[in-house]
Amino acid sequence: MSRLTGLGPSQRPATSADSQVGSRLRARRRRAGLSRQELADALGTNVRQLRDYEDGTVRVSAAMLARAATVLGSTVLEFFGDVGMVGHGAGTDEHTPRHRPPLPLSGGPGRA
Template structure:
Protein backbone atom coordinates (compact mmCIF):
# COMPACT_ATOMS: atom_id res chain seq x y z
CA UNK A 1 0.00 0.00 0.00
CA UNK A 2 1.46 3.37 -1.03
CA UNK A 3 1.96 6.04 1.63
CA UNK A 4 -0.62 8.80 1.47
CA UNK A 5 0.99 12.14 0.66
CA UNK A 6 -0.83 15.23 1.87
CA UNK A 7 -0.30 18.60 0.23
CA UNK A 8 -0.50 21.52 2.62
CA UNK A 9 -2.82 24.36 1.74
CA UNK A 10 -0.84 27.63 1.52
CA UNK A 11 -3.49 29.51 3.50
CA UNK A 12 -3.40 26.96 6.32
CA UNK A 13 0.41 27.11 6.32
CA UNK A 14 0.36 30.94 6.47
CA UNK A 15 -2.12 31.00 9.34
CA UNK A 16 -0.14 28.36 11.23
CA UNK A 17 3.18 30.11 10.67
CA UNK A 18 1.84 33.44 11.91
CA UNK A 19 0.22 31.70 14.87
CA UNK A 20 3.56 30.12 15.82
CA UNK A 21 5.47 33.39 15.40
CA UNK A 22 3.03 35.27 17.64
CA UNK A 23 3.01 32.49 20.25
CA UNK A 24 6.80 32.58 20.41
CA UNK A 25 6.90 36.38 20.68
CA UNK A 26 4.53 36.18 23.64
CA UNK A 27 6.49 33.30 25.19
CA UNK A 28 3.45 31.02 25.36
CA UNK A 29 3.97 27.25 25.19
CA UNK A 30 1.96 25.09 22.82
CA UNK A 31 0.42 23.42 25.85
CA UNK A 32 -0.71 26.71 27.40
CA UNK A 33 -2.12 27.98 24.12
CA UNK A 34 -3.96 24.70 23.66
CA UNK A 35 -5.50 24.99 27.13
CA UNK A 36 -6.56 28.57 26.40
CA UNK A 37 -8.51 27.52 23.30
CA UNK A 38 -9.62 24.03 24.38
CA UNK A 39 -7.37 21.76 22.32
CA UNK A 40 -4.30 19.60 22.94
CA UNK A 41 -0.76 20.80 22.35
CA UNK A 42 -0.57 18.20 19.56
CA UNK A 43 -3.44 19.98 17.82
CA UNK A 44 -1.60 23.29 18.19
CA UNK A 45 1.42 21.63 16.54
CA UNK A 46 -0.74 20.51 13.63
CA UNK A 47 -2.21 24.00 13.25
CA UNK A 48 1.26 25.57 13.29
CA UNK A 49 2.51 23.20 10.59
CA UNK A 50 -0.57 23.88 8.46
CA UNK A 51 -1.48 20.19 8.57
CA UNK A 52 -4.92 20.90 10.07
CA UNK A 53 -7.30 23.69 9.22
CA UNK A 54 -8.58 26.03 11.90
CA UNK A 55 -12.31 26.67 12.06
CA UNK A 56 -13.64 30.22 12.36
CA UNK A 57 -14.66 30.01 16.03
CA UNK A 58 -11.34 28.43 17.00
CA UNK A 59 -9.44 31.07 15.00
CA UNK A 60 -11.33 33.74 16.94
CA UNK A 61 -10.29 32.09 20.23
CA UNK A 62 -6.68 31.88 19.05
CA UNK A 63 -6.69 35.55 18.06
CA UNK A 64 -7.99 36.47 21.50
CA UNK A 65 -5.44 34.27 23.29
CA UNK A 66 -2.61 35.68 21.16
CA UNK A 67 -3.88 39.26 21.54
CA UNK A 68 -4.19 39.98 17.83
CA UNK A 69 -7.08 40.71 15.46
CA UNK A 70 -8.12 37.82 13.24
CA UNK A 71 -6.77 39.72 10.24
CA UNK A 72 -3.25 39.28 11.69
CA UNK A 73 -3.22 35.67 10.49
CA UNK A 74 -3.86 36.74 6.88
CA UNK A 75 -1.56 39.77 6.61
CA UNK A 76 0.60 39.72 3.51
CA UNK A 77 -1.74 37.44 1.59
CA UNK A 78 -2.79 39.56 -1.36
CA UNK A 79 -5.27 38.13 -3.82
CA UNK A 80 -3.35 36.71 -6.75
CA UNK A 81 -0.01 38.05 -5.49
CA UNK A 82 2.92 36.53 -3.71
CA UNK A 83 4.81 38.32 -0.96
CA UNK A 84 7.76 35.98 -0.53
CA UNK A 85 9.82 38.53 1.42
CA UNK A 86 7.08 38.81 4.02
CA UNK A 87 6.68 35.03 4.07
CA UNK A 88 10.44 34.60 4.52
CA UNK A 89 10.46 37.12 7.36
CA UNK A 90 7.61 35.37 9.17
CA UNK A 91 9.30 31.99 8.69
CA UNK A 92 12.53 33.42 10.12
CA UNK A 93 10.77 34.97 13.12
CA UNK A 94 9.08 31.64 13.78
CA UNK A 95 12.51 30.05 14.41
CA UNK A 96 14.26 30.14 17.78
CA UNK A 97 17.21 32.03 16.26
CA UNK A 98 15.02 34.62 14.57
CA UNK A 99 12.99 35.22 17.69
CA UNK A 100 16.11 35.50 19.88
CA UNK A 101 17.69 37.95 17.44
CA UNK A 102 14.56 40.10 17.19
CA UNK A 103 14.00 40.20 20.96
CA UNK A 104 17.65 41.02 21.60
CA UNK A 105 17.65 43.80 19.01
CA UNK A 106 14.51 45.33 20.52
CA UNK A 107 16.25 45.54 23.93
CA UNK A 108 19.06 47.70 22.50
CA UNK A 109 18.23 51.29 23.48
CA UNK A 110 21.02 53.13 21.67
CA UNK A 111 20.11 54.18 18.10
CA UNK A 112 23.82 54.33 17.28
CA UNK A 113 24.39 50.74 18.37
CA UNK A 114 21.30 49.61 16.46
CA UNK A 115 22.52 51.36 13.30
CA UNK A 116 25.98 49.80 13.64
CA UNK A 117 24.49 46.34 14.04
CA UNK A 118 22.36 46.86 10.92
CA UNK A 119 25.41 48.05 8.99
CA UNK A 120 27.36 45.01 10.15
CA UNK A 121 24.59 42.61 9.14
CA UNK A 122 24.26 44.30 5.74
CA UNK A 123 28.02 44.03 5.15
CA UNK A 124 28.13 40.35 6.13
CA UNK A 125 25.08 39.60 3.97
CA UNK A 126 26.81 41.20 0.97
CA UNK A 127 29.77 38.79 1.25
Protein backbone atom coordinates in the same frame (compact mmCIF):
# COMPACT_ATOMS: atom_id res chain seq x y z
CA MET B 1 -20.38 20.96 3.53
CA SER B 2 -19.30 22.24 0.14
CA ARG B 3 -21.67 21.67 -2.75
CA LEU B 4 -18.66 21.32 -5.05
CA THR B 5 -16.53 18.83 -3.13
CA GLY B 6 -18.98 17.21 -0.72
CA LEU B 7 -16.41 17.75 2.04
CA GLY B 8 -16.70 19.77 5.23
CA PRO B 9 -14.05 22.42 6.01
CA SER B 10 -11.94 20.17 8.24
CA GLN B 11 -11.91 17.41 5.61
CA ARG B 12 -10.55 19.51 2.75
CA PRO B 13 -6.81 19.33 2.11
CA ALA B 14 -4.71 22.07 3.69
CA THR B 15 -3.36 24.73 1.34
CA SER B 16 -0.41 27.12 1.27
CA ALA B 17 -2.69 29.71 2.90
CA ASP B 18 -3.29 27.28 5.79
CA SER B 19 0.47 26.89 6.16
CA GLN B 20 0.96 30.65 6.28
CA VAL B 21 -1.82 31.09 8.83
CA GLY B 22 -0.24 28.34 10.93
CA SER B 23 3.22 29.86 10.83
CA ARG B 24 1.78 33.23 11.88
CA LEU B 25 -0.06 31.52 14.72
CA ARG B 26 3.23 29.97 15.87
CA ALA B 27 5.08 33.29 15.61
CA ARG B 28 2.37 35.10 17.58
CA ARG B 29 2.38 32.38 20.28
CA ARG B 30 6.15 32.66 20.63
CA ARG B 31 5.99 36.47 20.82
CA ALA B 32 3.46 36.11 23.61
CA GLY B 33 5.91 33.83 25.46
CA LEU B 34 3.47 30.90 25.58
CA SER B 35 4.30 27.24 25.23
CA ARG B 36 2.18 25.06 22.97
CA GLN B 37 0.69 23.46 26.07
CA GLU B 38 -0.30 26.83 27.53
CA LEU B 39 -1.94 28.02 24.31
CA ALA B 40 -3.63 24.67 23.68
CA ASP B 41 -5.10 24.77 27.20
CA ALA B 42 -6.33 28.34 26.69
CA LEU B 43 -7.93 27.38 23.37
CA GLY B 44 -9.55 24.22 24.70
CA THR B 45 -7.60 21.91 22.42
CA ASN B 46 -4.57 19.64 22.77
CA VAL B 47 -0.91 20.12 21.89
CA ARG B 48 -1.05 17.76 18.92
CA GLN B 49 -3.96 19.67 17.33
CA LEU B 50 -2.21 23.00 17.92
CA ARG B 51 0.98 21.62 16.36
CA ASP B 52 -1.02 20.53 13.30
CA TYR B 53 -2.50 24.04 13.05
CA GLU B 54 0.94 25.64 13.34
CA ASP B 55 2.44 23.25 10.80
CA GLY B 56 -0.39 24.03 8.39
CA THR B 57 -1.36 20.38 8.00
CA VAL B 58 -4.84 20.98 9.44
CA ARG B 59 -7.08 23.94 8.70
CA VAL B 60 -7.87 26.26 11.59
CA SER B 61 -11.56 27.09 11.91
CA ALA B 62 -12.71 30.69 12.04
CA ALA B 63 -13.92 30.15 15.60
CA MET B 64 -10.52 28.79 16.67
CA LEU B 65 -8.73 31.71 14.99
CA ALA B 66 -11.01 34.13 16.82
CA ARG B 67 -10.22 32.44 20.17
CA ALA B 68 -6.49 32.45 19.37
CA ALA B 69 -6.61 36.14 18.47
CA THR B 70 -8.31 36.93 21.78
CA VAL B 71 -5.87 34.85 23.86
CA LEU B 72 -2.85 36.26 22.02
CA GLY B 73 -4.04 39.88 22.11
CA SER B 74 -4.19 39.95 18.35
CA THR B 75 -6.75 40.14 15.53
CA VAL B 76 -7.84 37.42 13.13
CA LEU B 77 -6.51 39.54 10.27
CA GLU B 78 -2.98 39.32 11.69
CA PHE B 79 -2.98 35.60 10.92
CA PHE B 80 -3.54 36.35 7.24
CA GLY B 81 -1.12 39.26 6.92
CA ASP B 82 -0.90 40.58 3.38
CA VAL B 83 -1.23 37.14 1.83
CA GLY B 84 -4.17 38.37 -0.25
CA MET B 85 -5.49 34.85 -0.56
CA VAL B 86 -7.82 32.58 1.26
CA GLY B 87 -8.23 30.02 -1.53
CA HIS B 88 -5.99 27.39 -3.06
CA GLY B 89 -3.19 29.48 -4.49
CA ALA B 90 -1.59 32.88 -4.64
CA GLY B 91 -4.26 34.83 -6.46
CA THR B 92 -5.07 31.98 -8.82
CA ASP B 93 -8.32 30.78 -7.32
CA GLU B 94 -11.54 32.34 -8.54
CA HIS B 95 -12.72 32.29 -4.92
CA THR B 96 -9.89 34.53 -3.76
CA PRO B 97 -11.46 37.69 -2.29
CA ARG B 98 -9.16 39.85 -4.39
CA HIS B 99 -10.90 38.55 -7.55
CA ARG B 100 -14.48 38.54 -6.31
CA PRO B 101 -16.64 41.58 -7.05
CA PRO B 102 -18.46 43.07 -4.06
CA LEU B 103 -21.87 41.62 -3.36
CA PRO B 104 -24.79 43.98 -3.89
CA LEU B 105 -26.67 44.96 -0.77
CA SER B 106 -30.27 43.85 -0.73
CA GLY B 107 -33.21 45.60 0.82
CA GLY B 108 -33.60 42.80 3.37
CA PRO B 109 -34.44 39.11 3.60
CA GLY B 110 -36.20 37.76 0.54
CA ARG B 111 -35.50 40.84 -1.56
CA ALA B 112 -33.05 41.00 -4.43
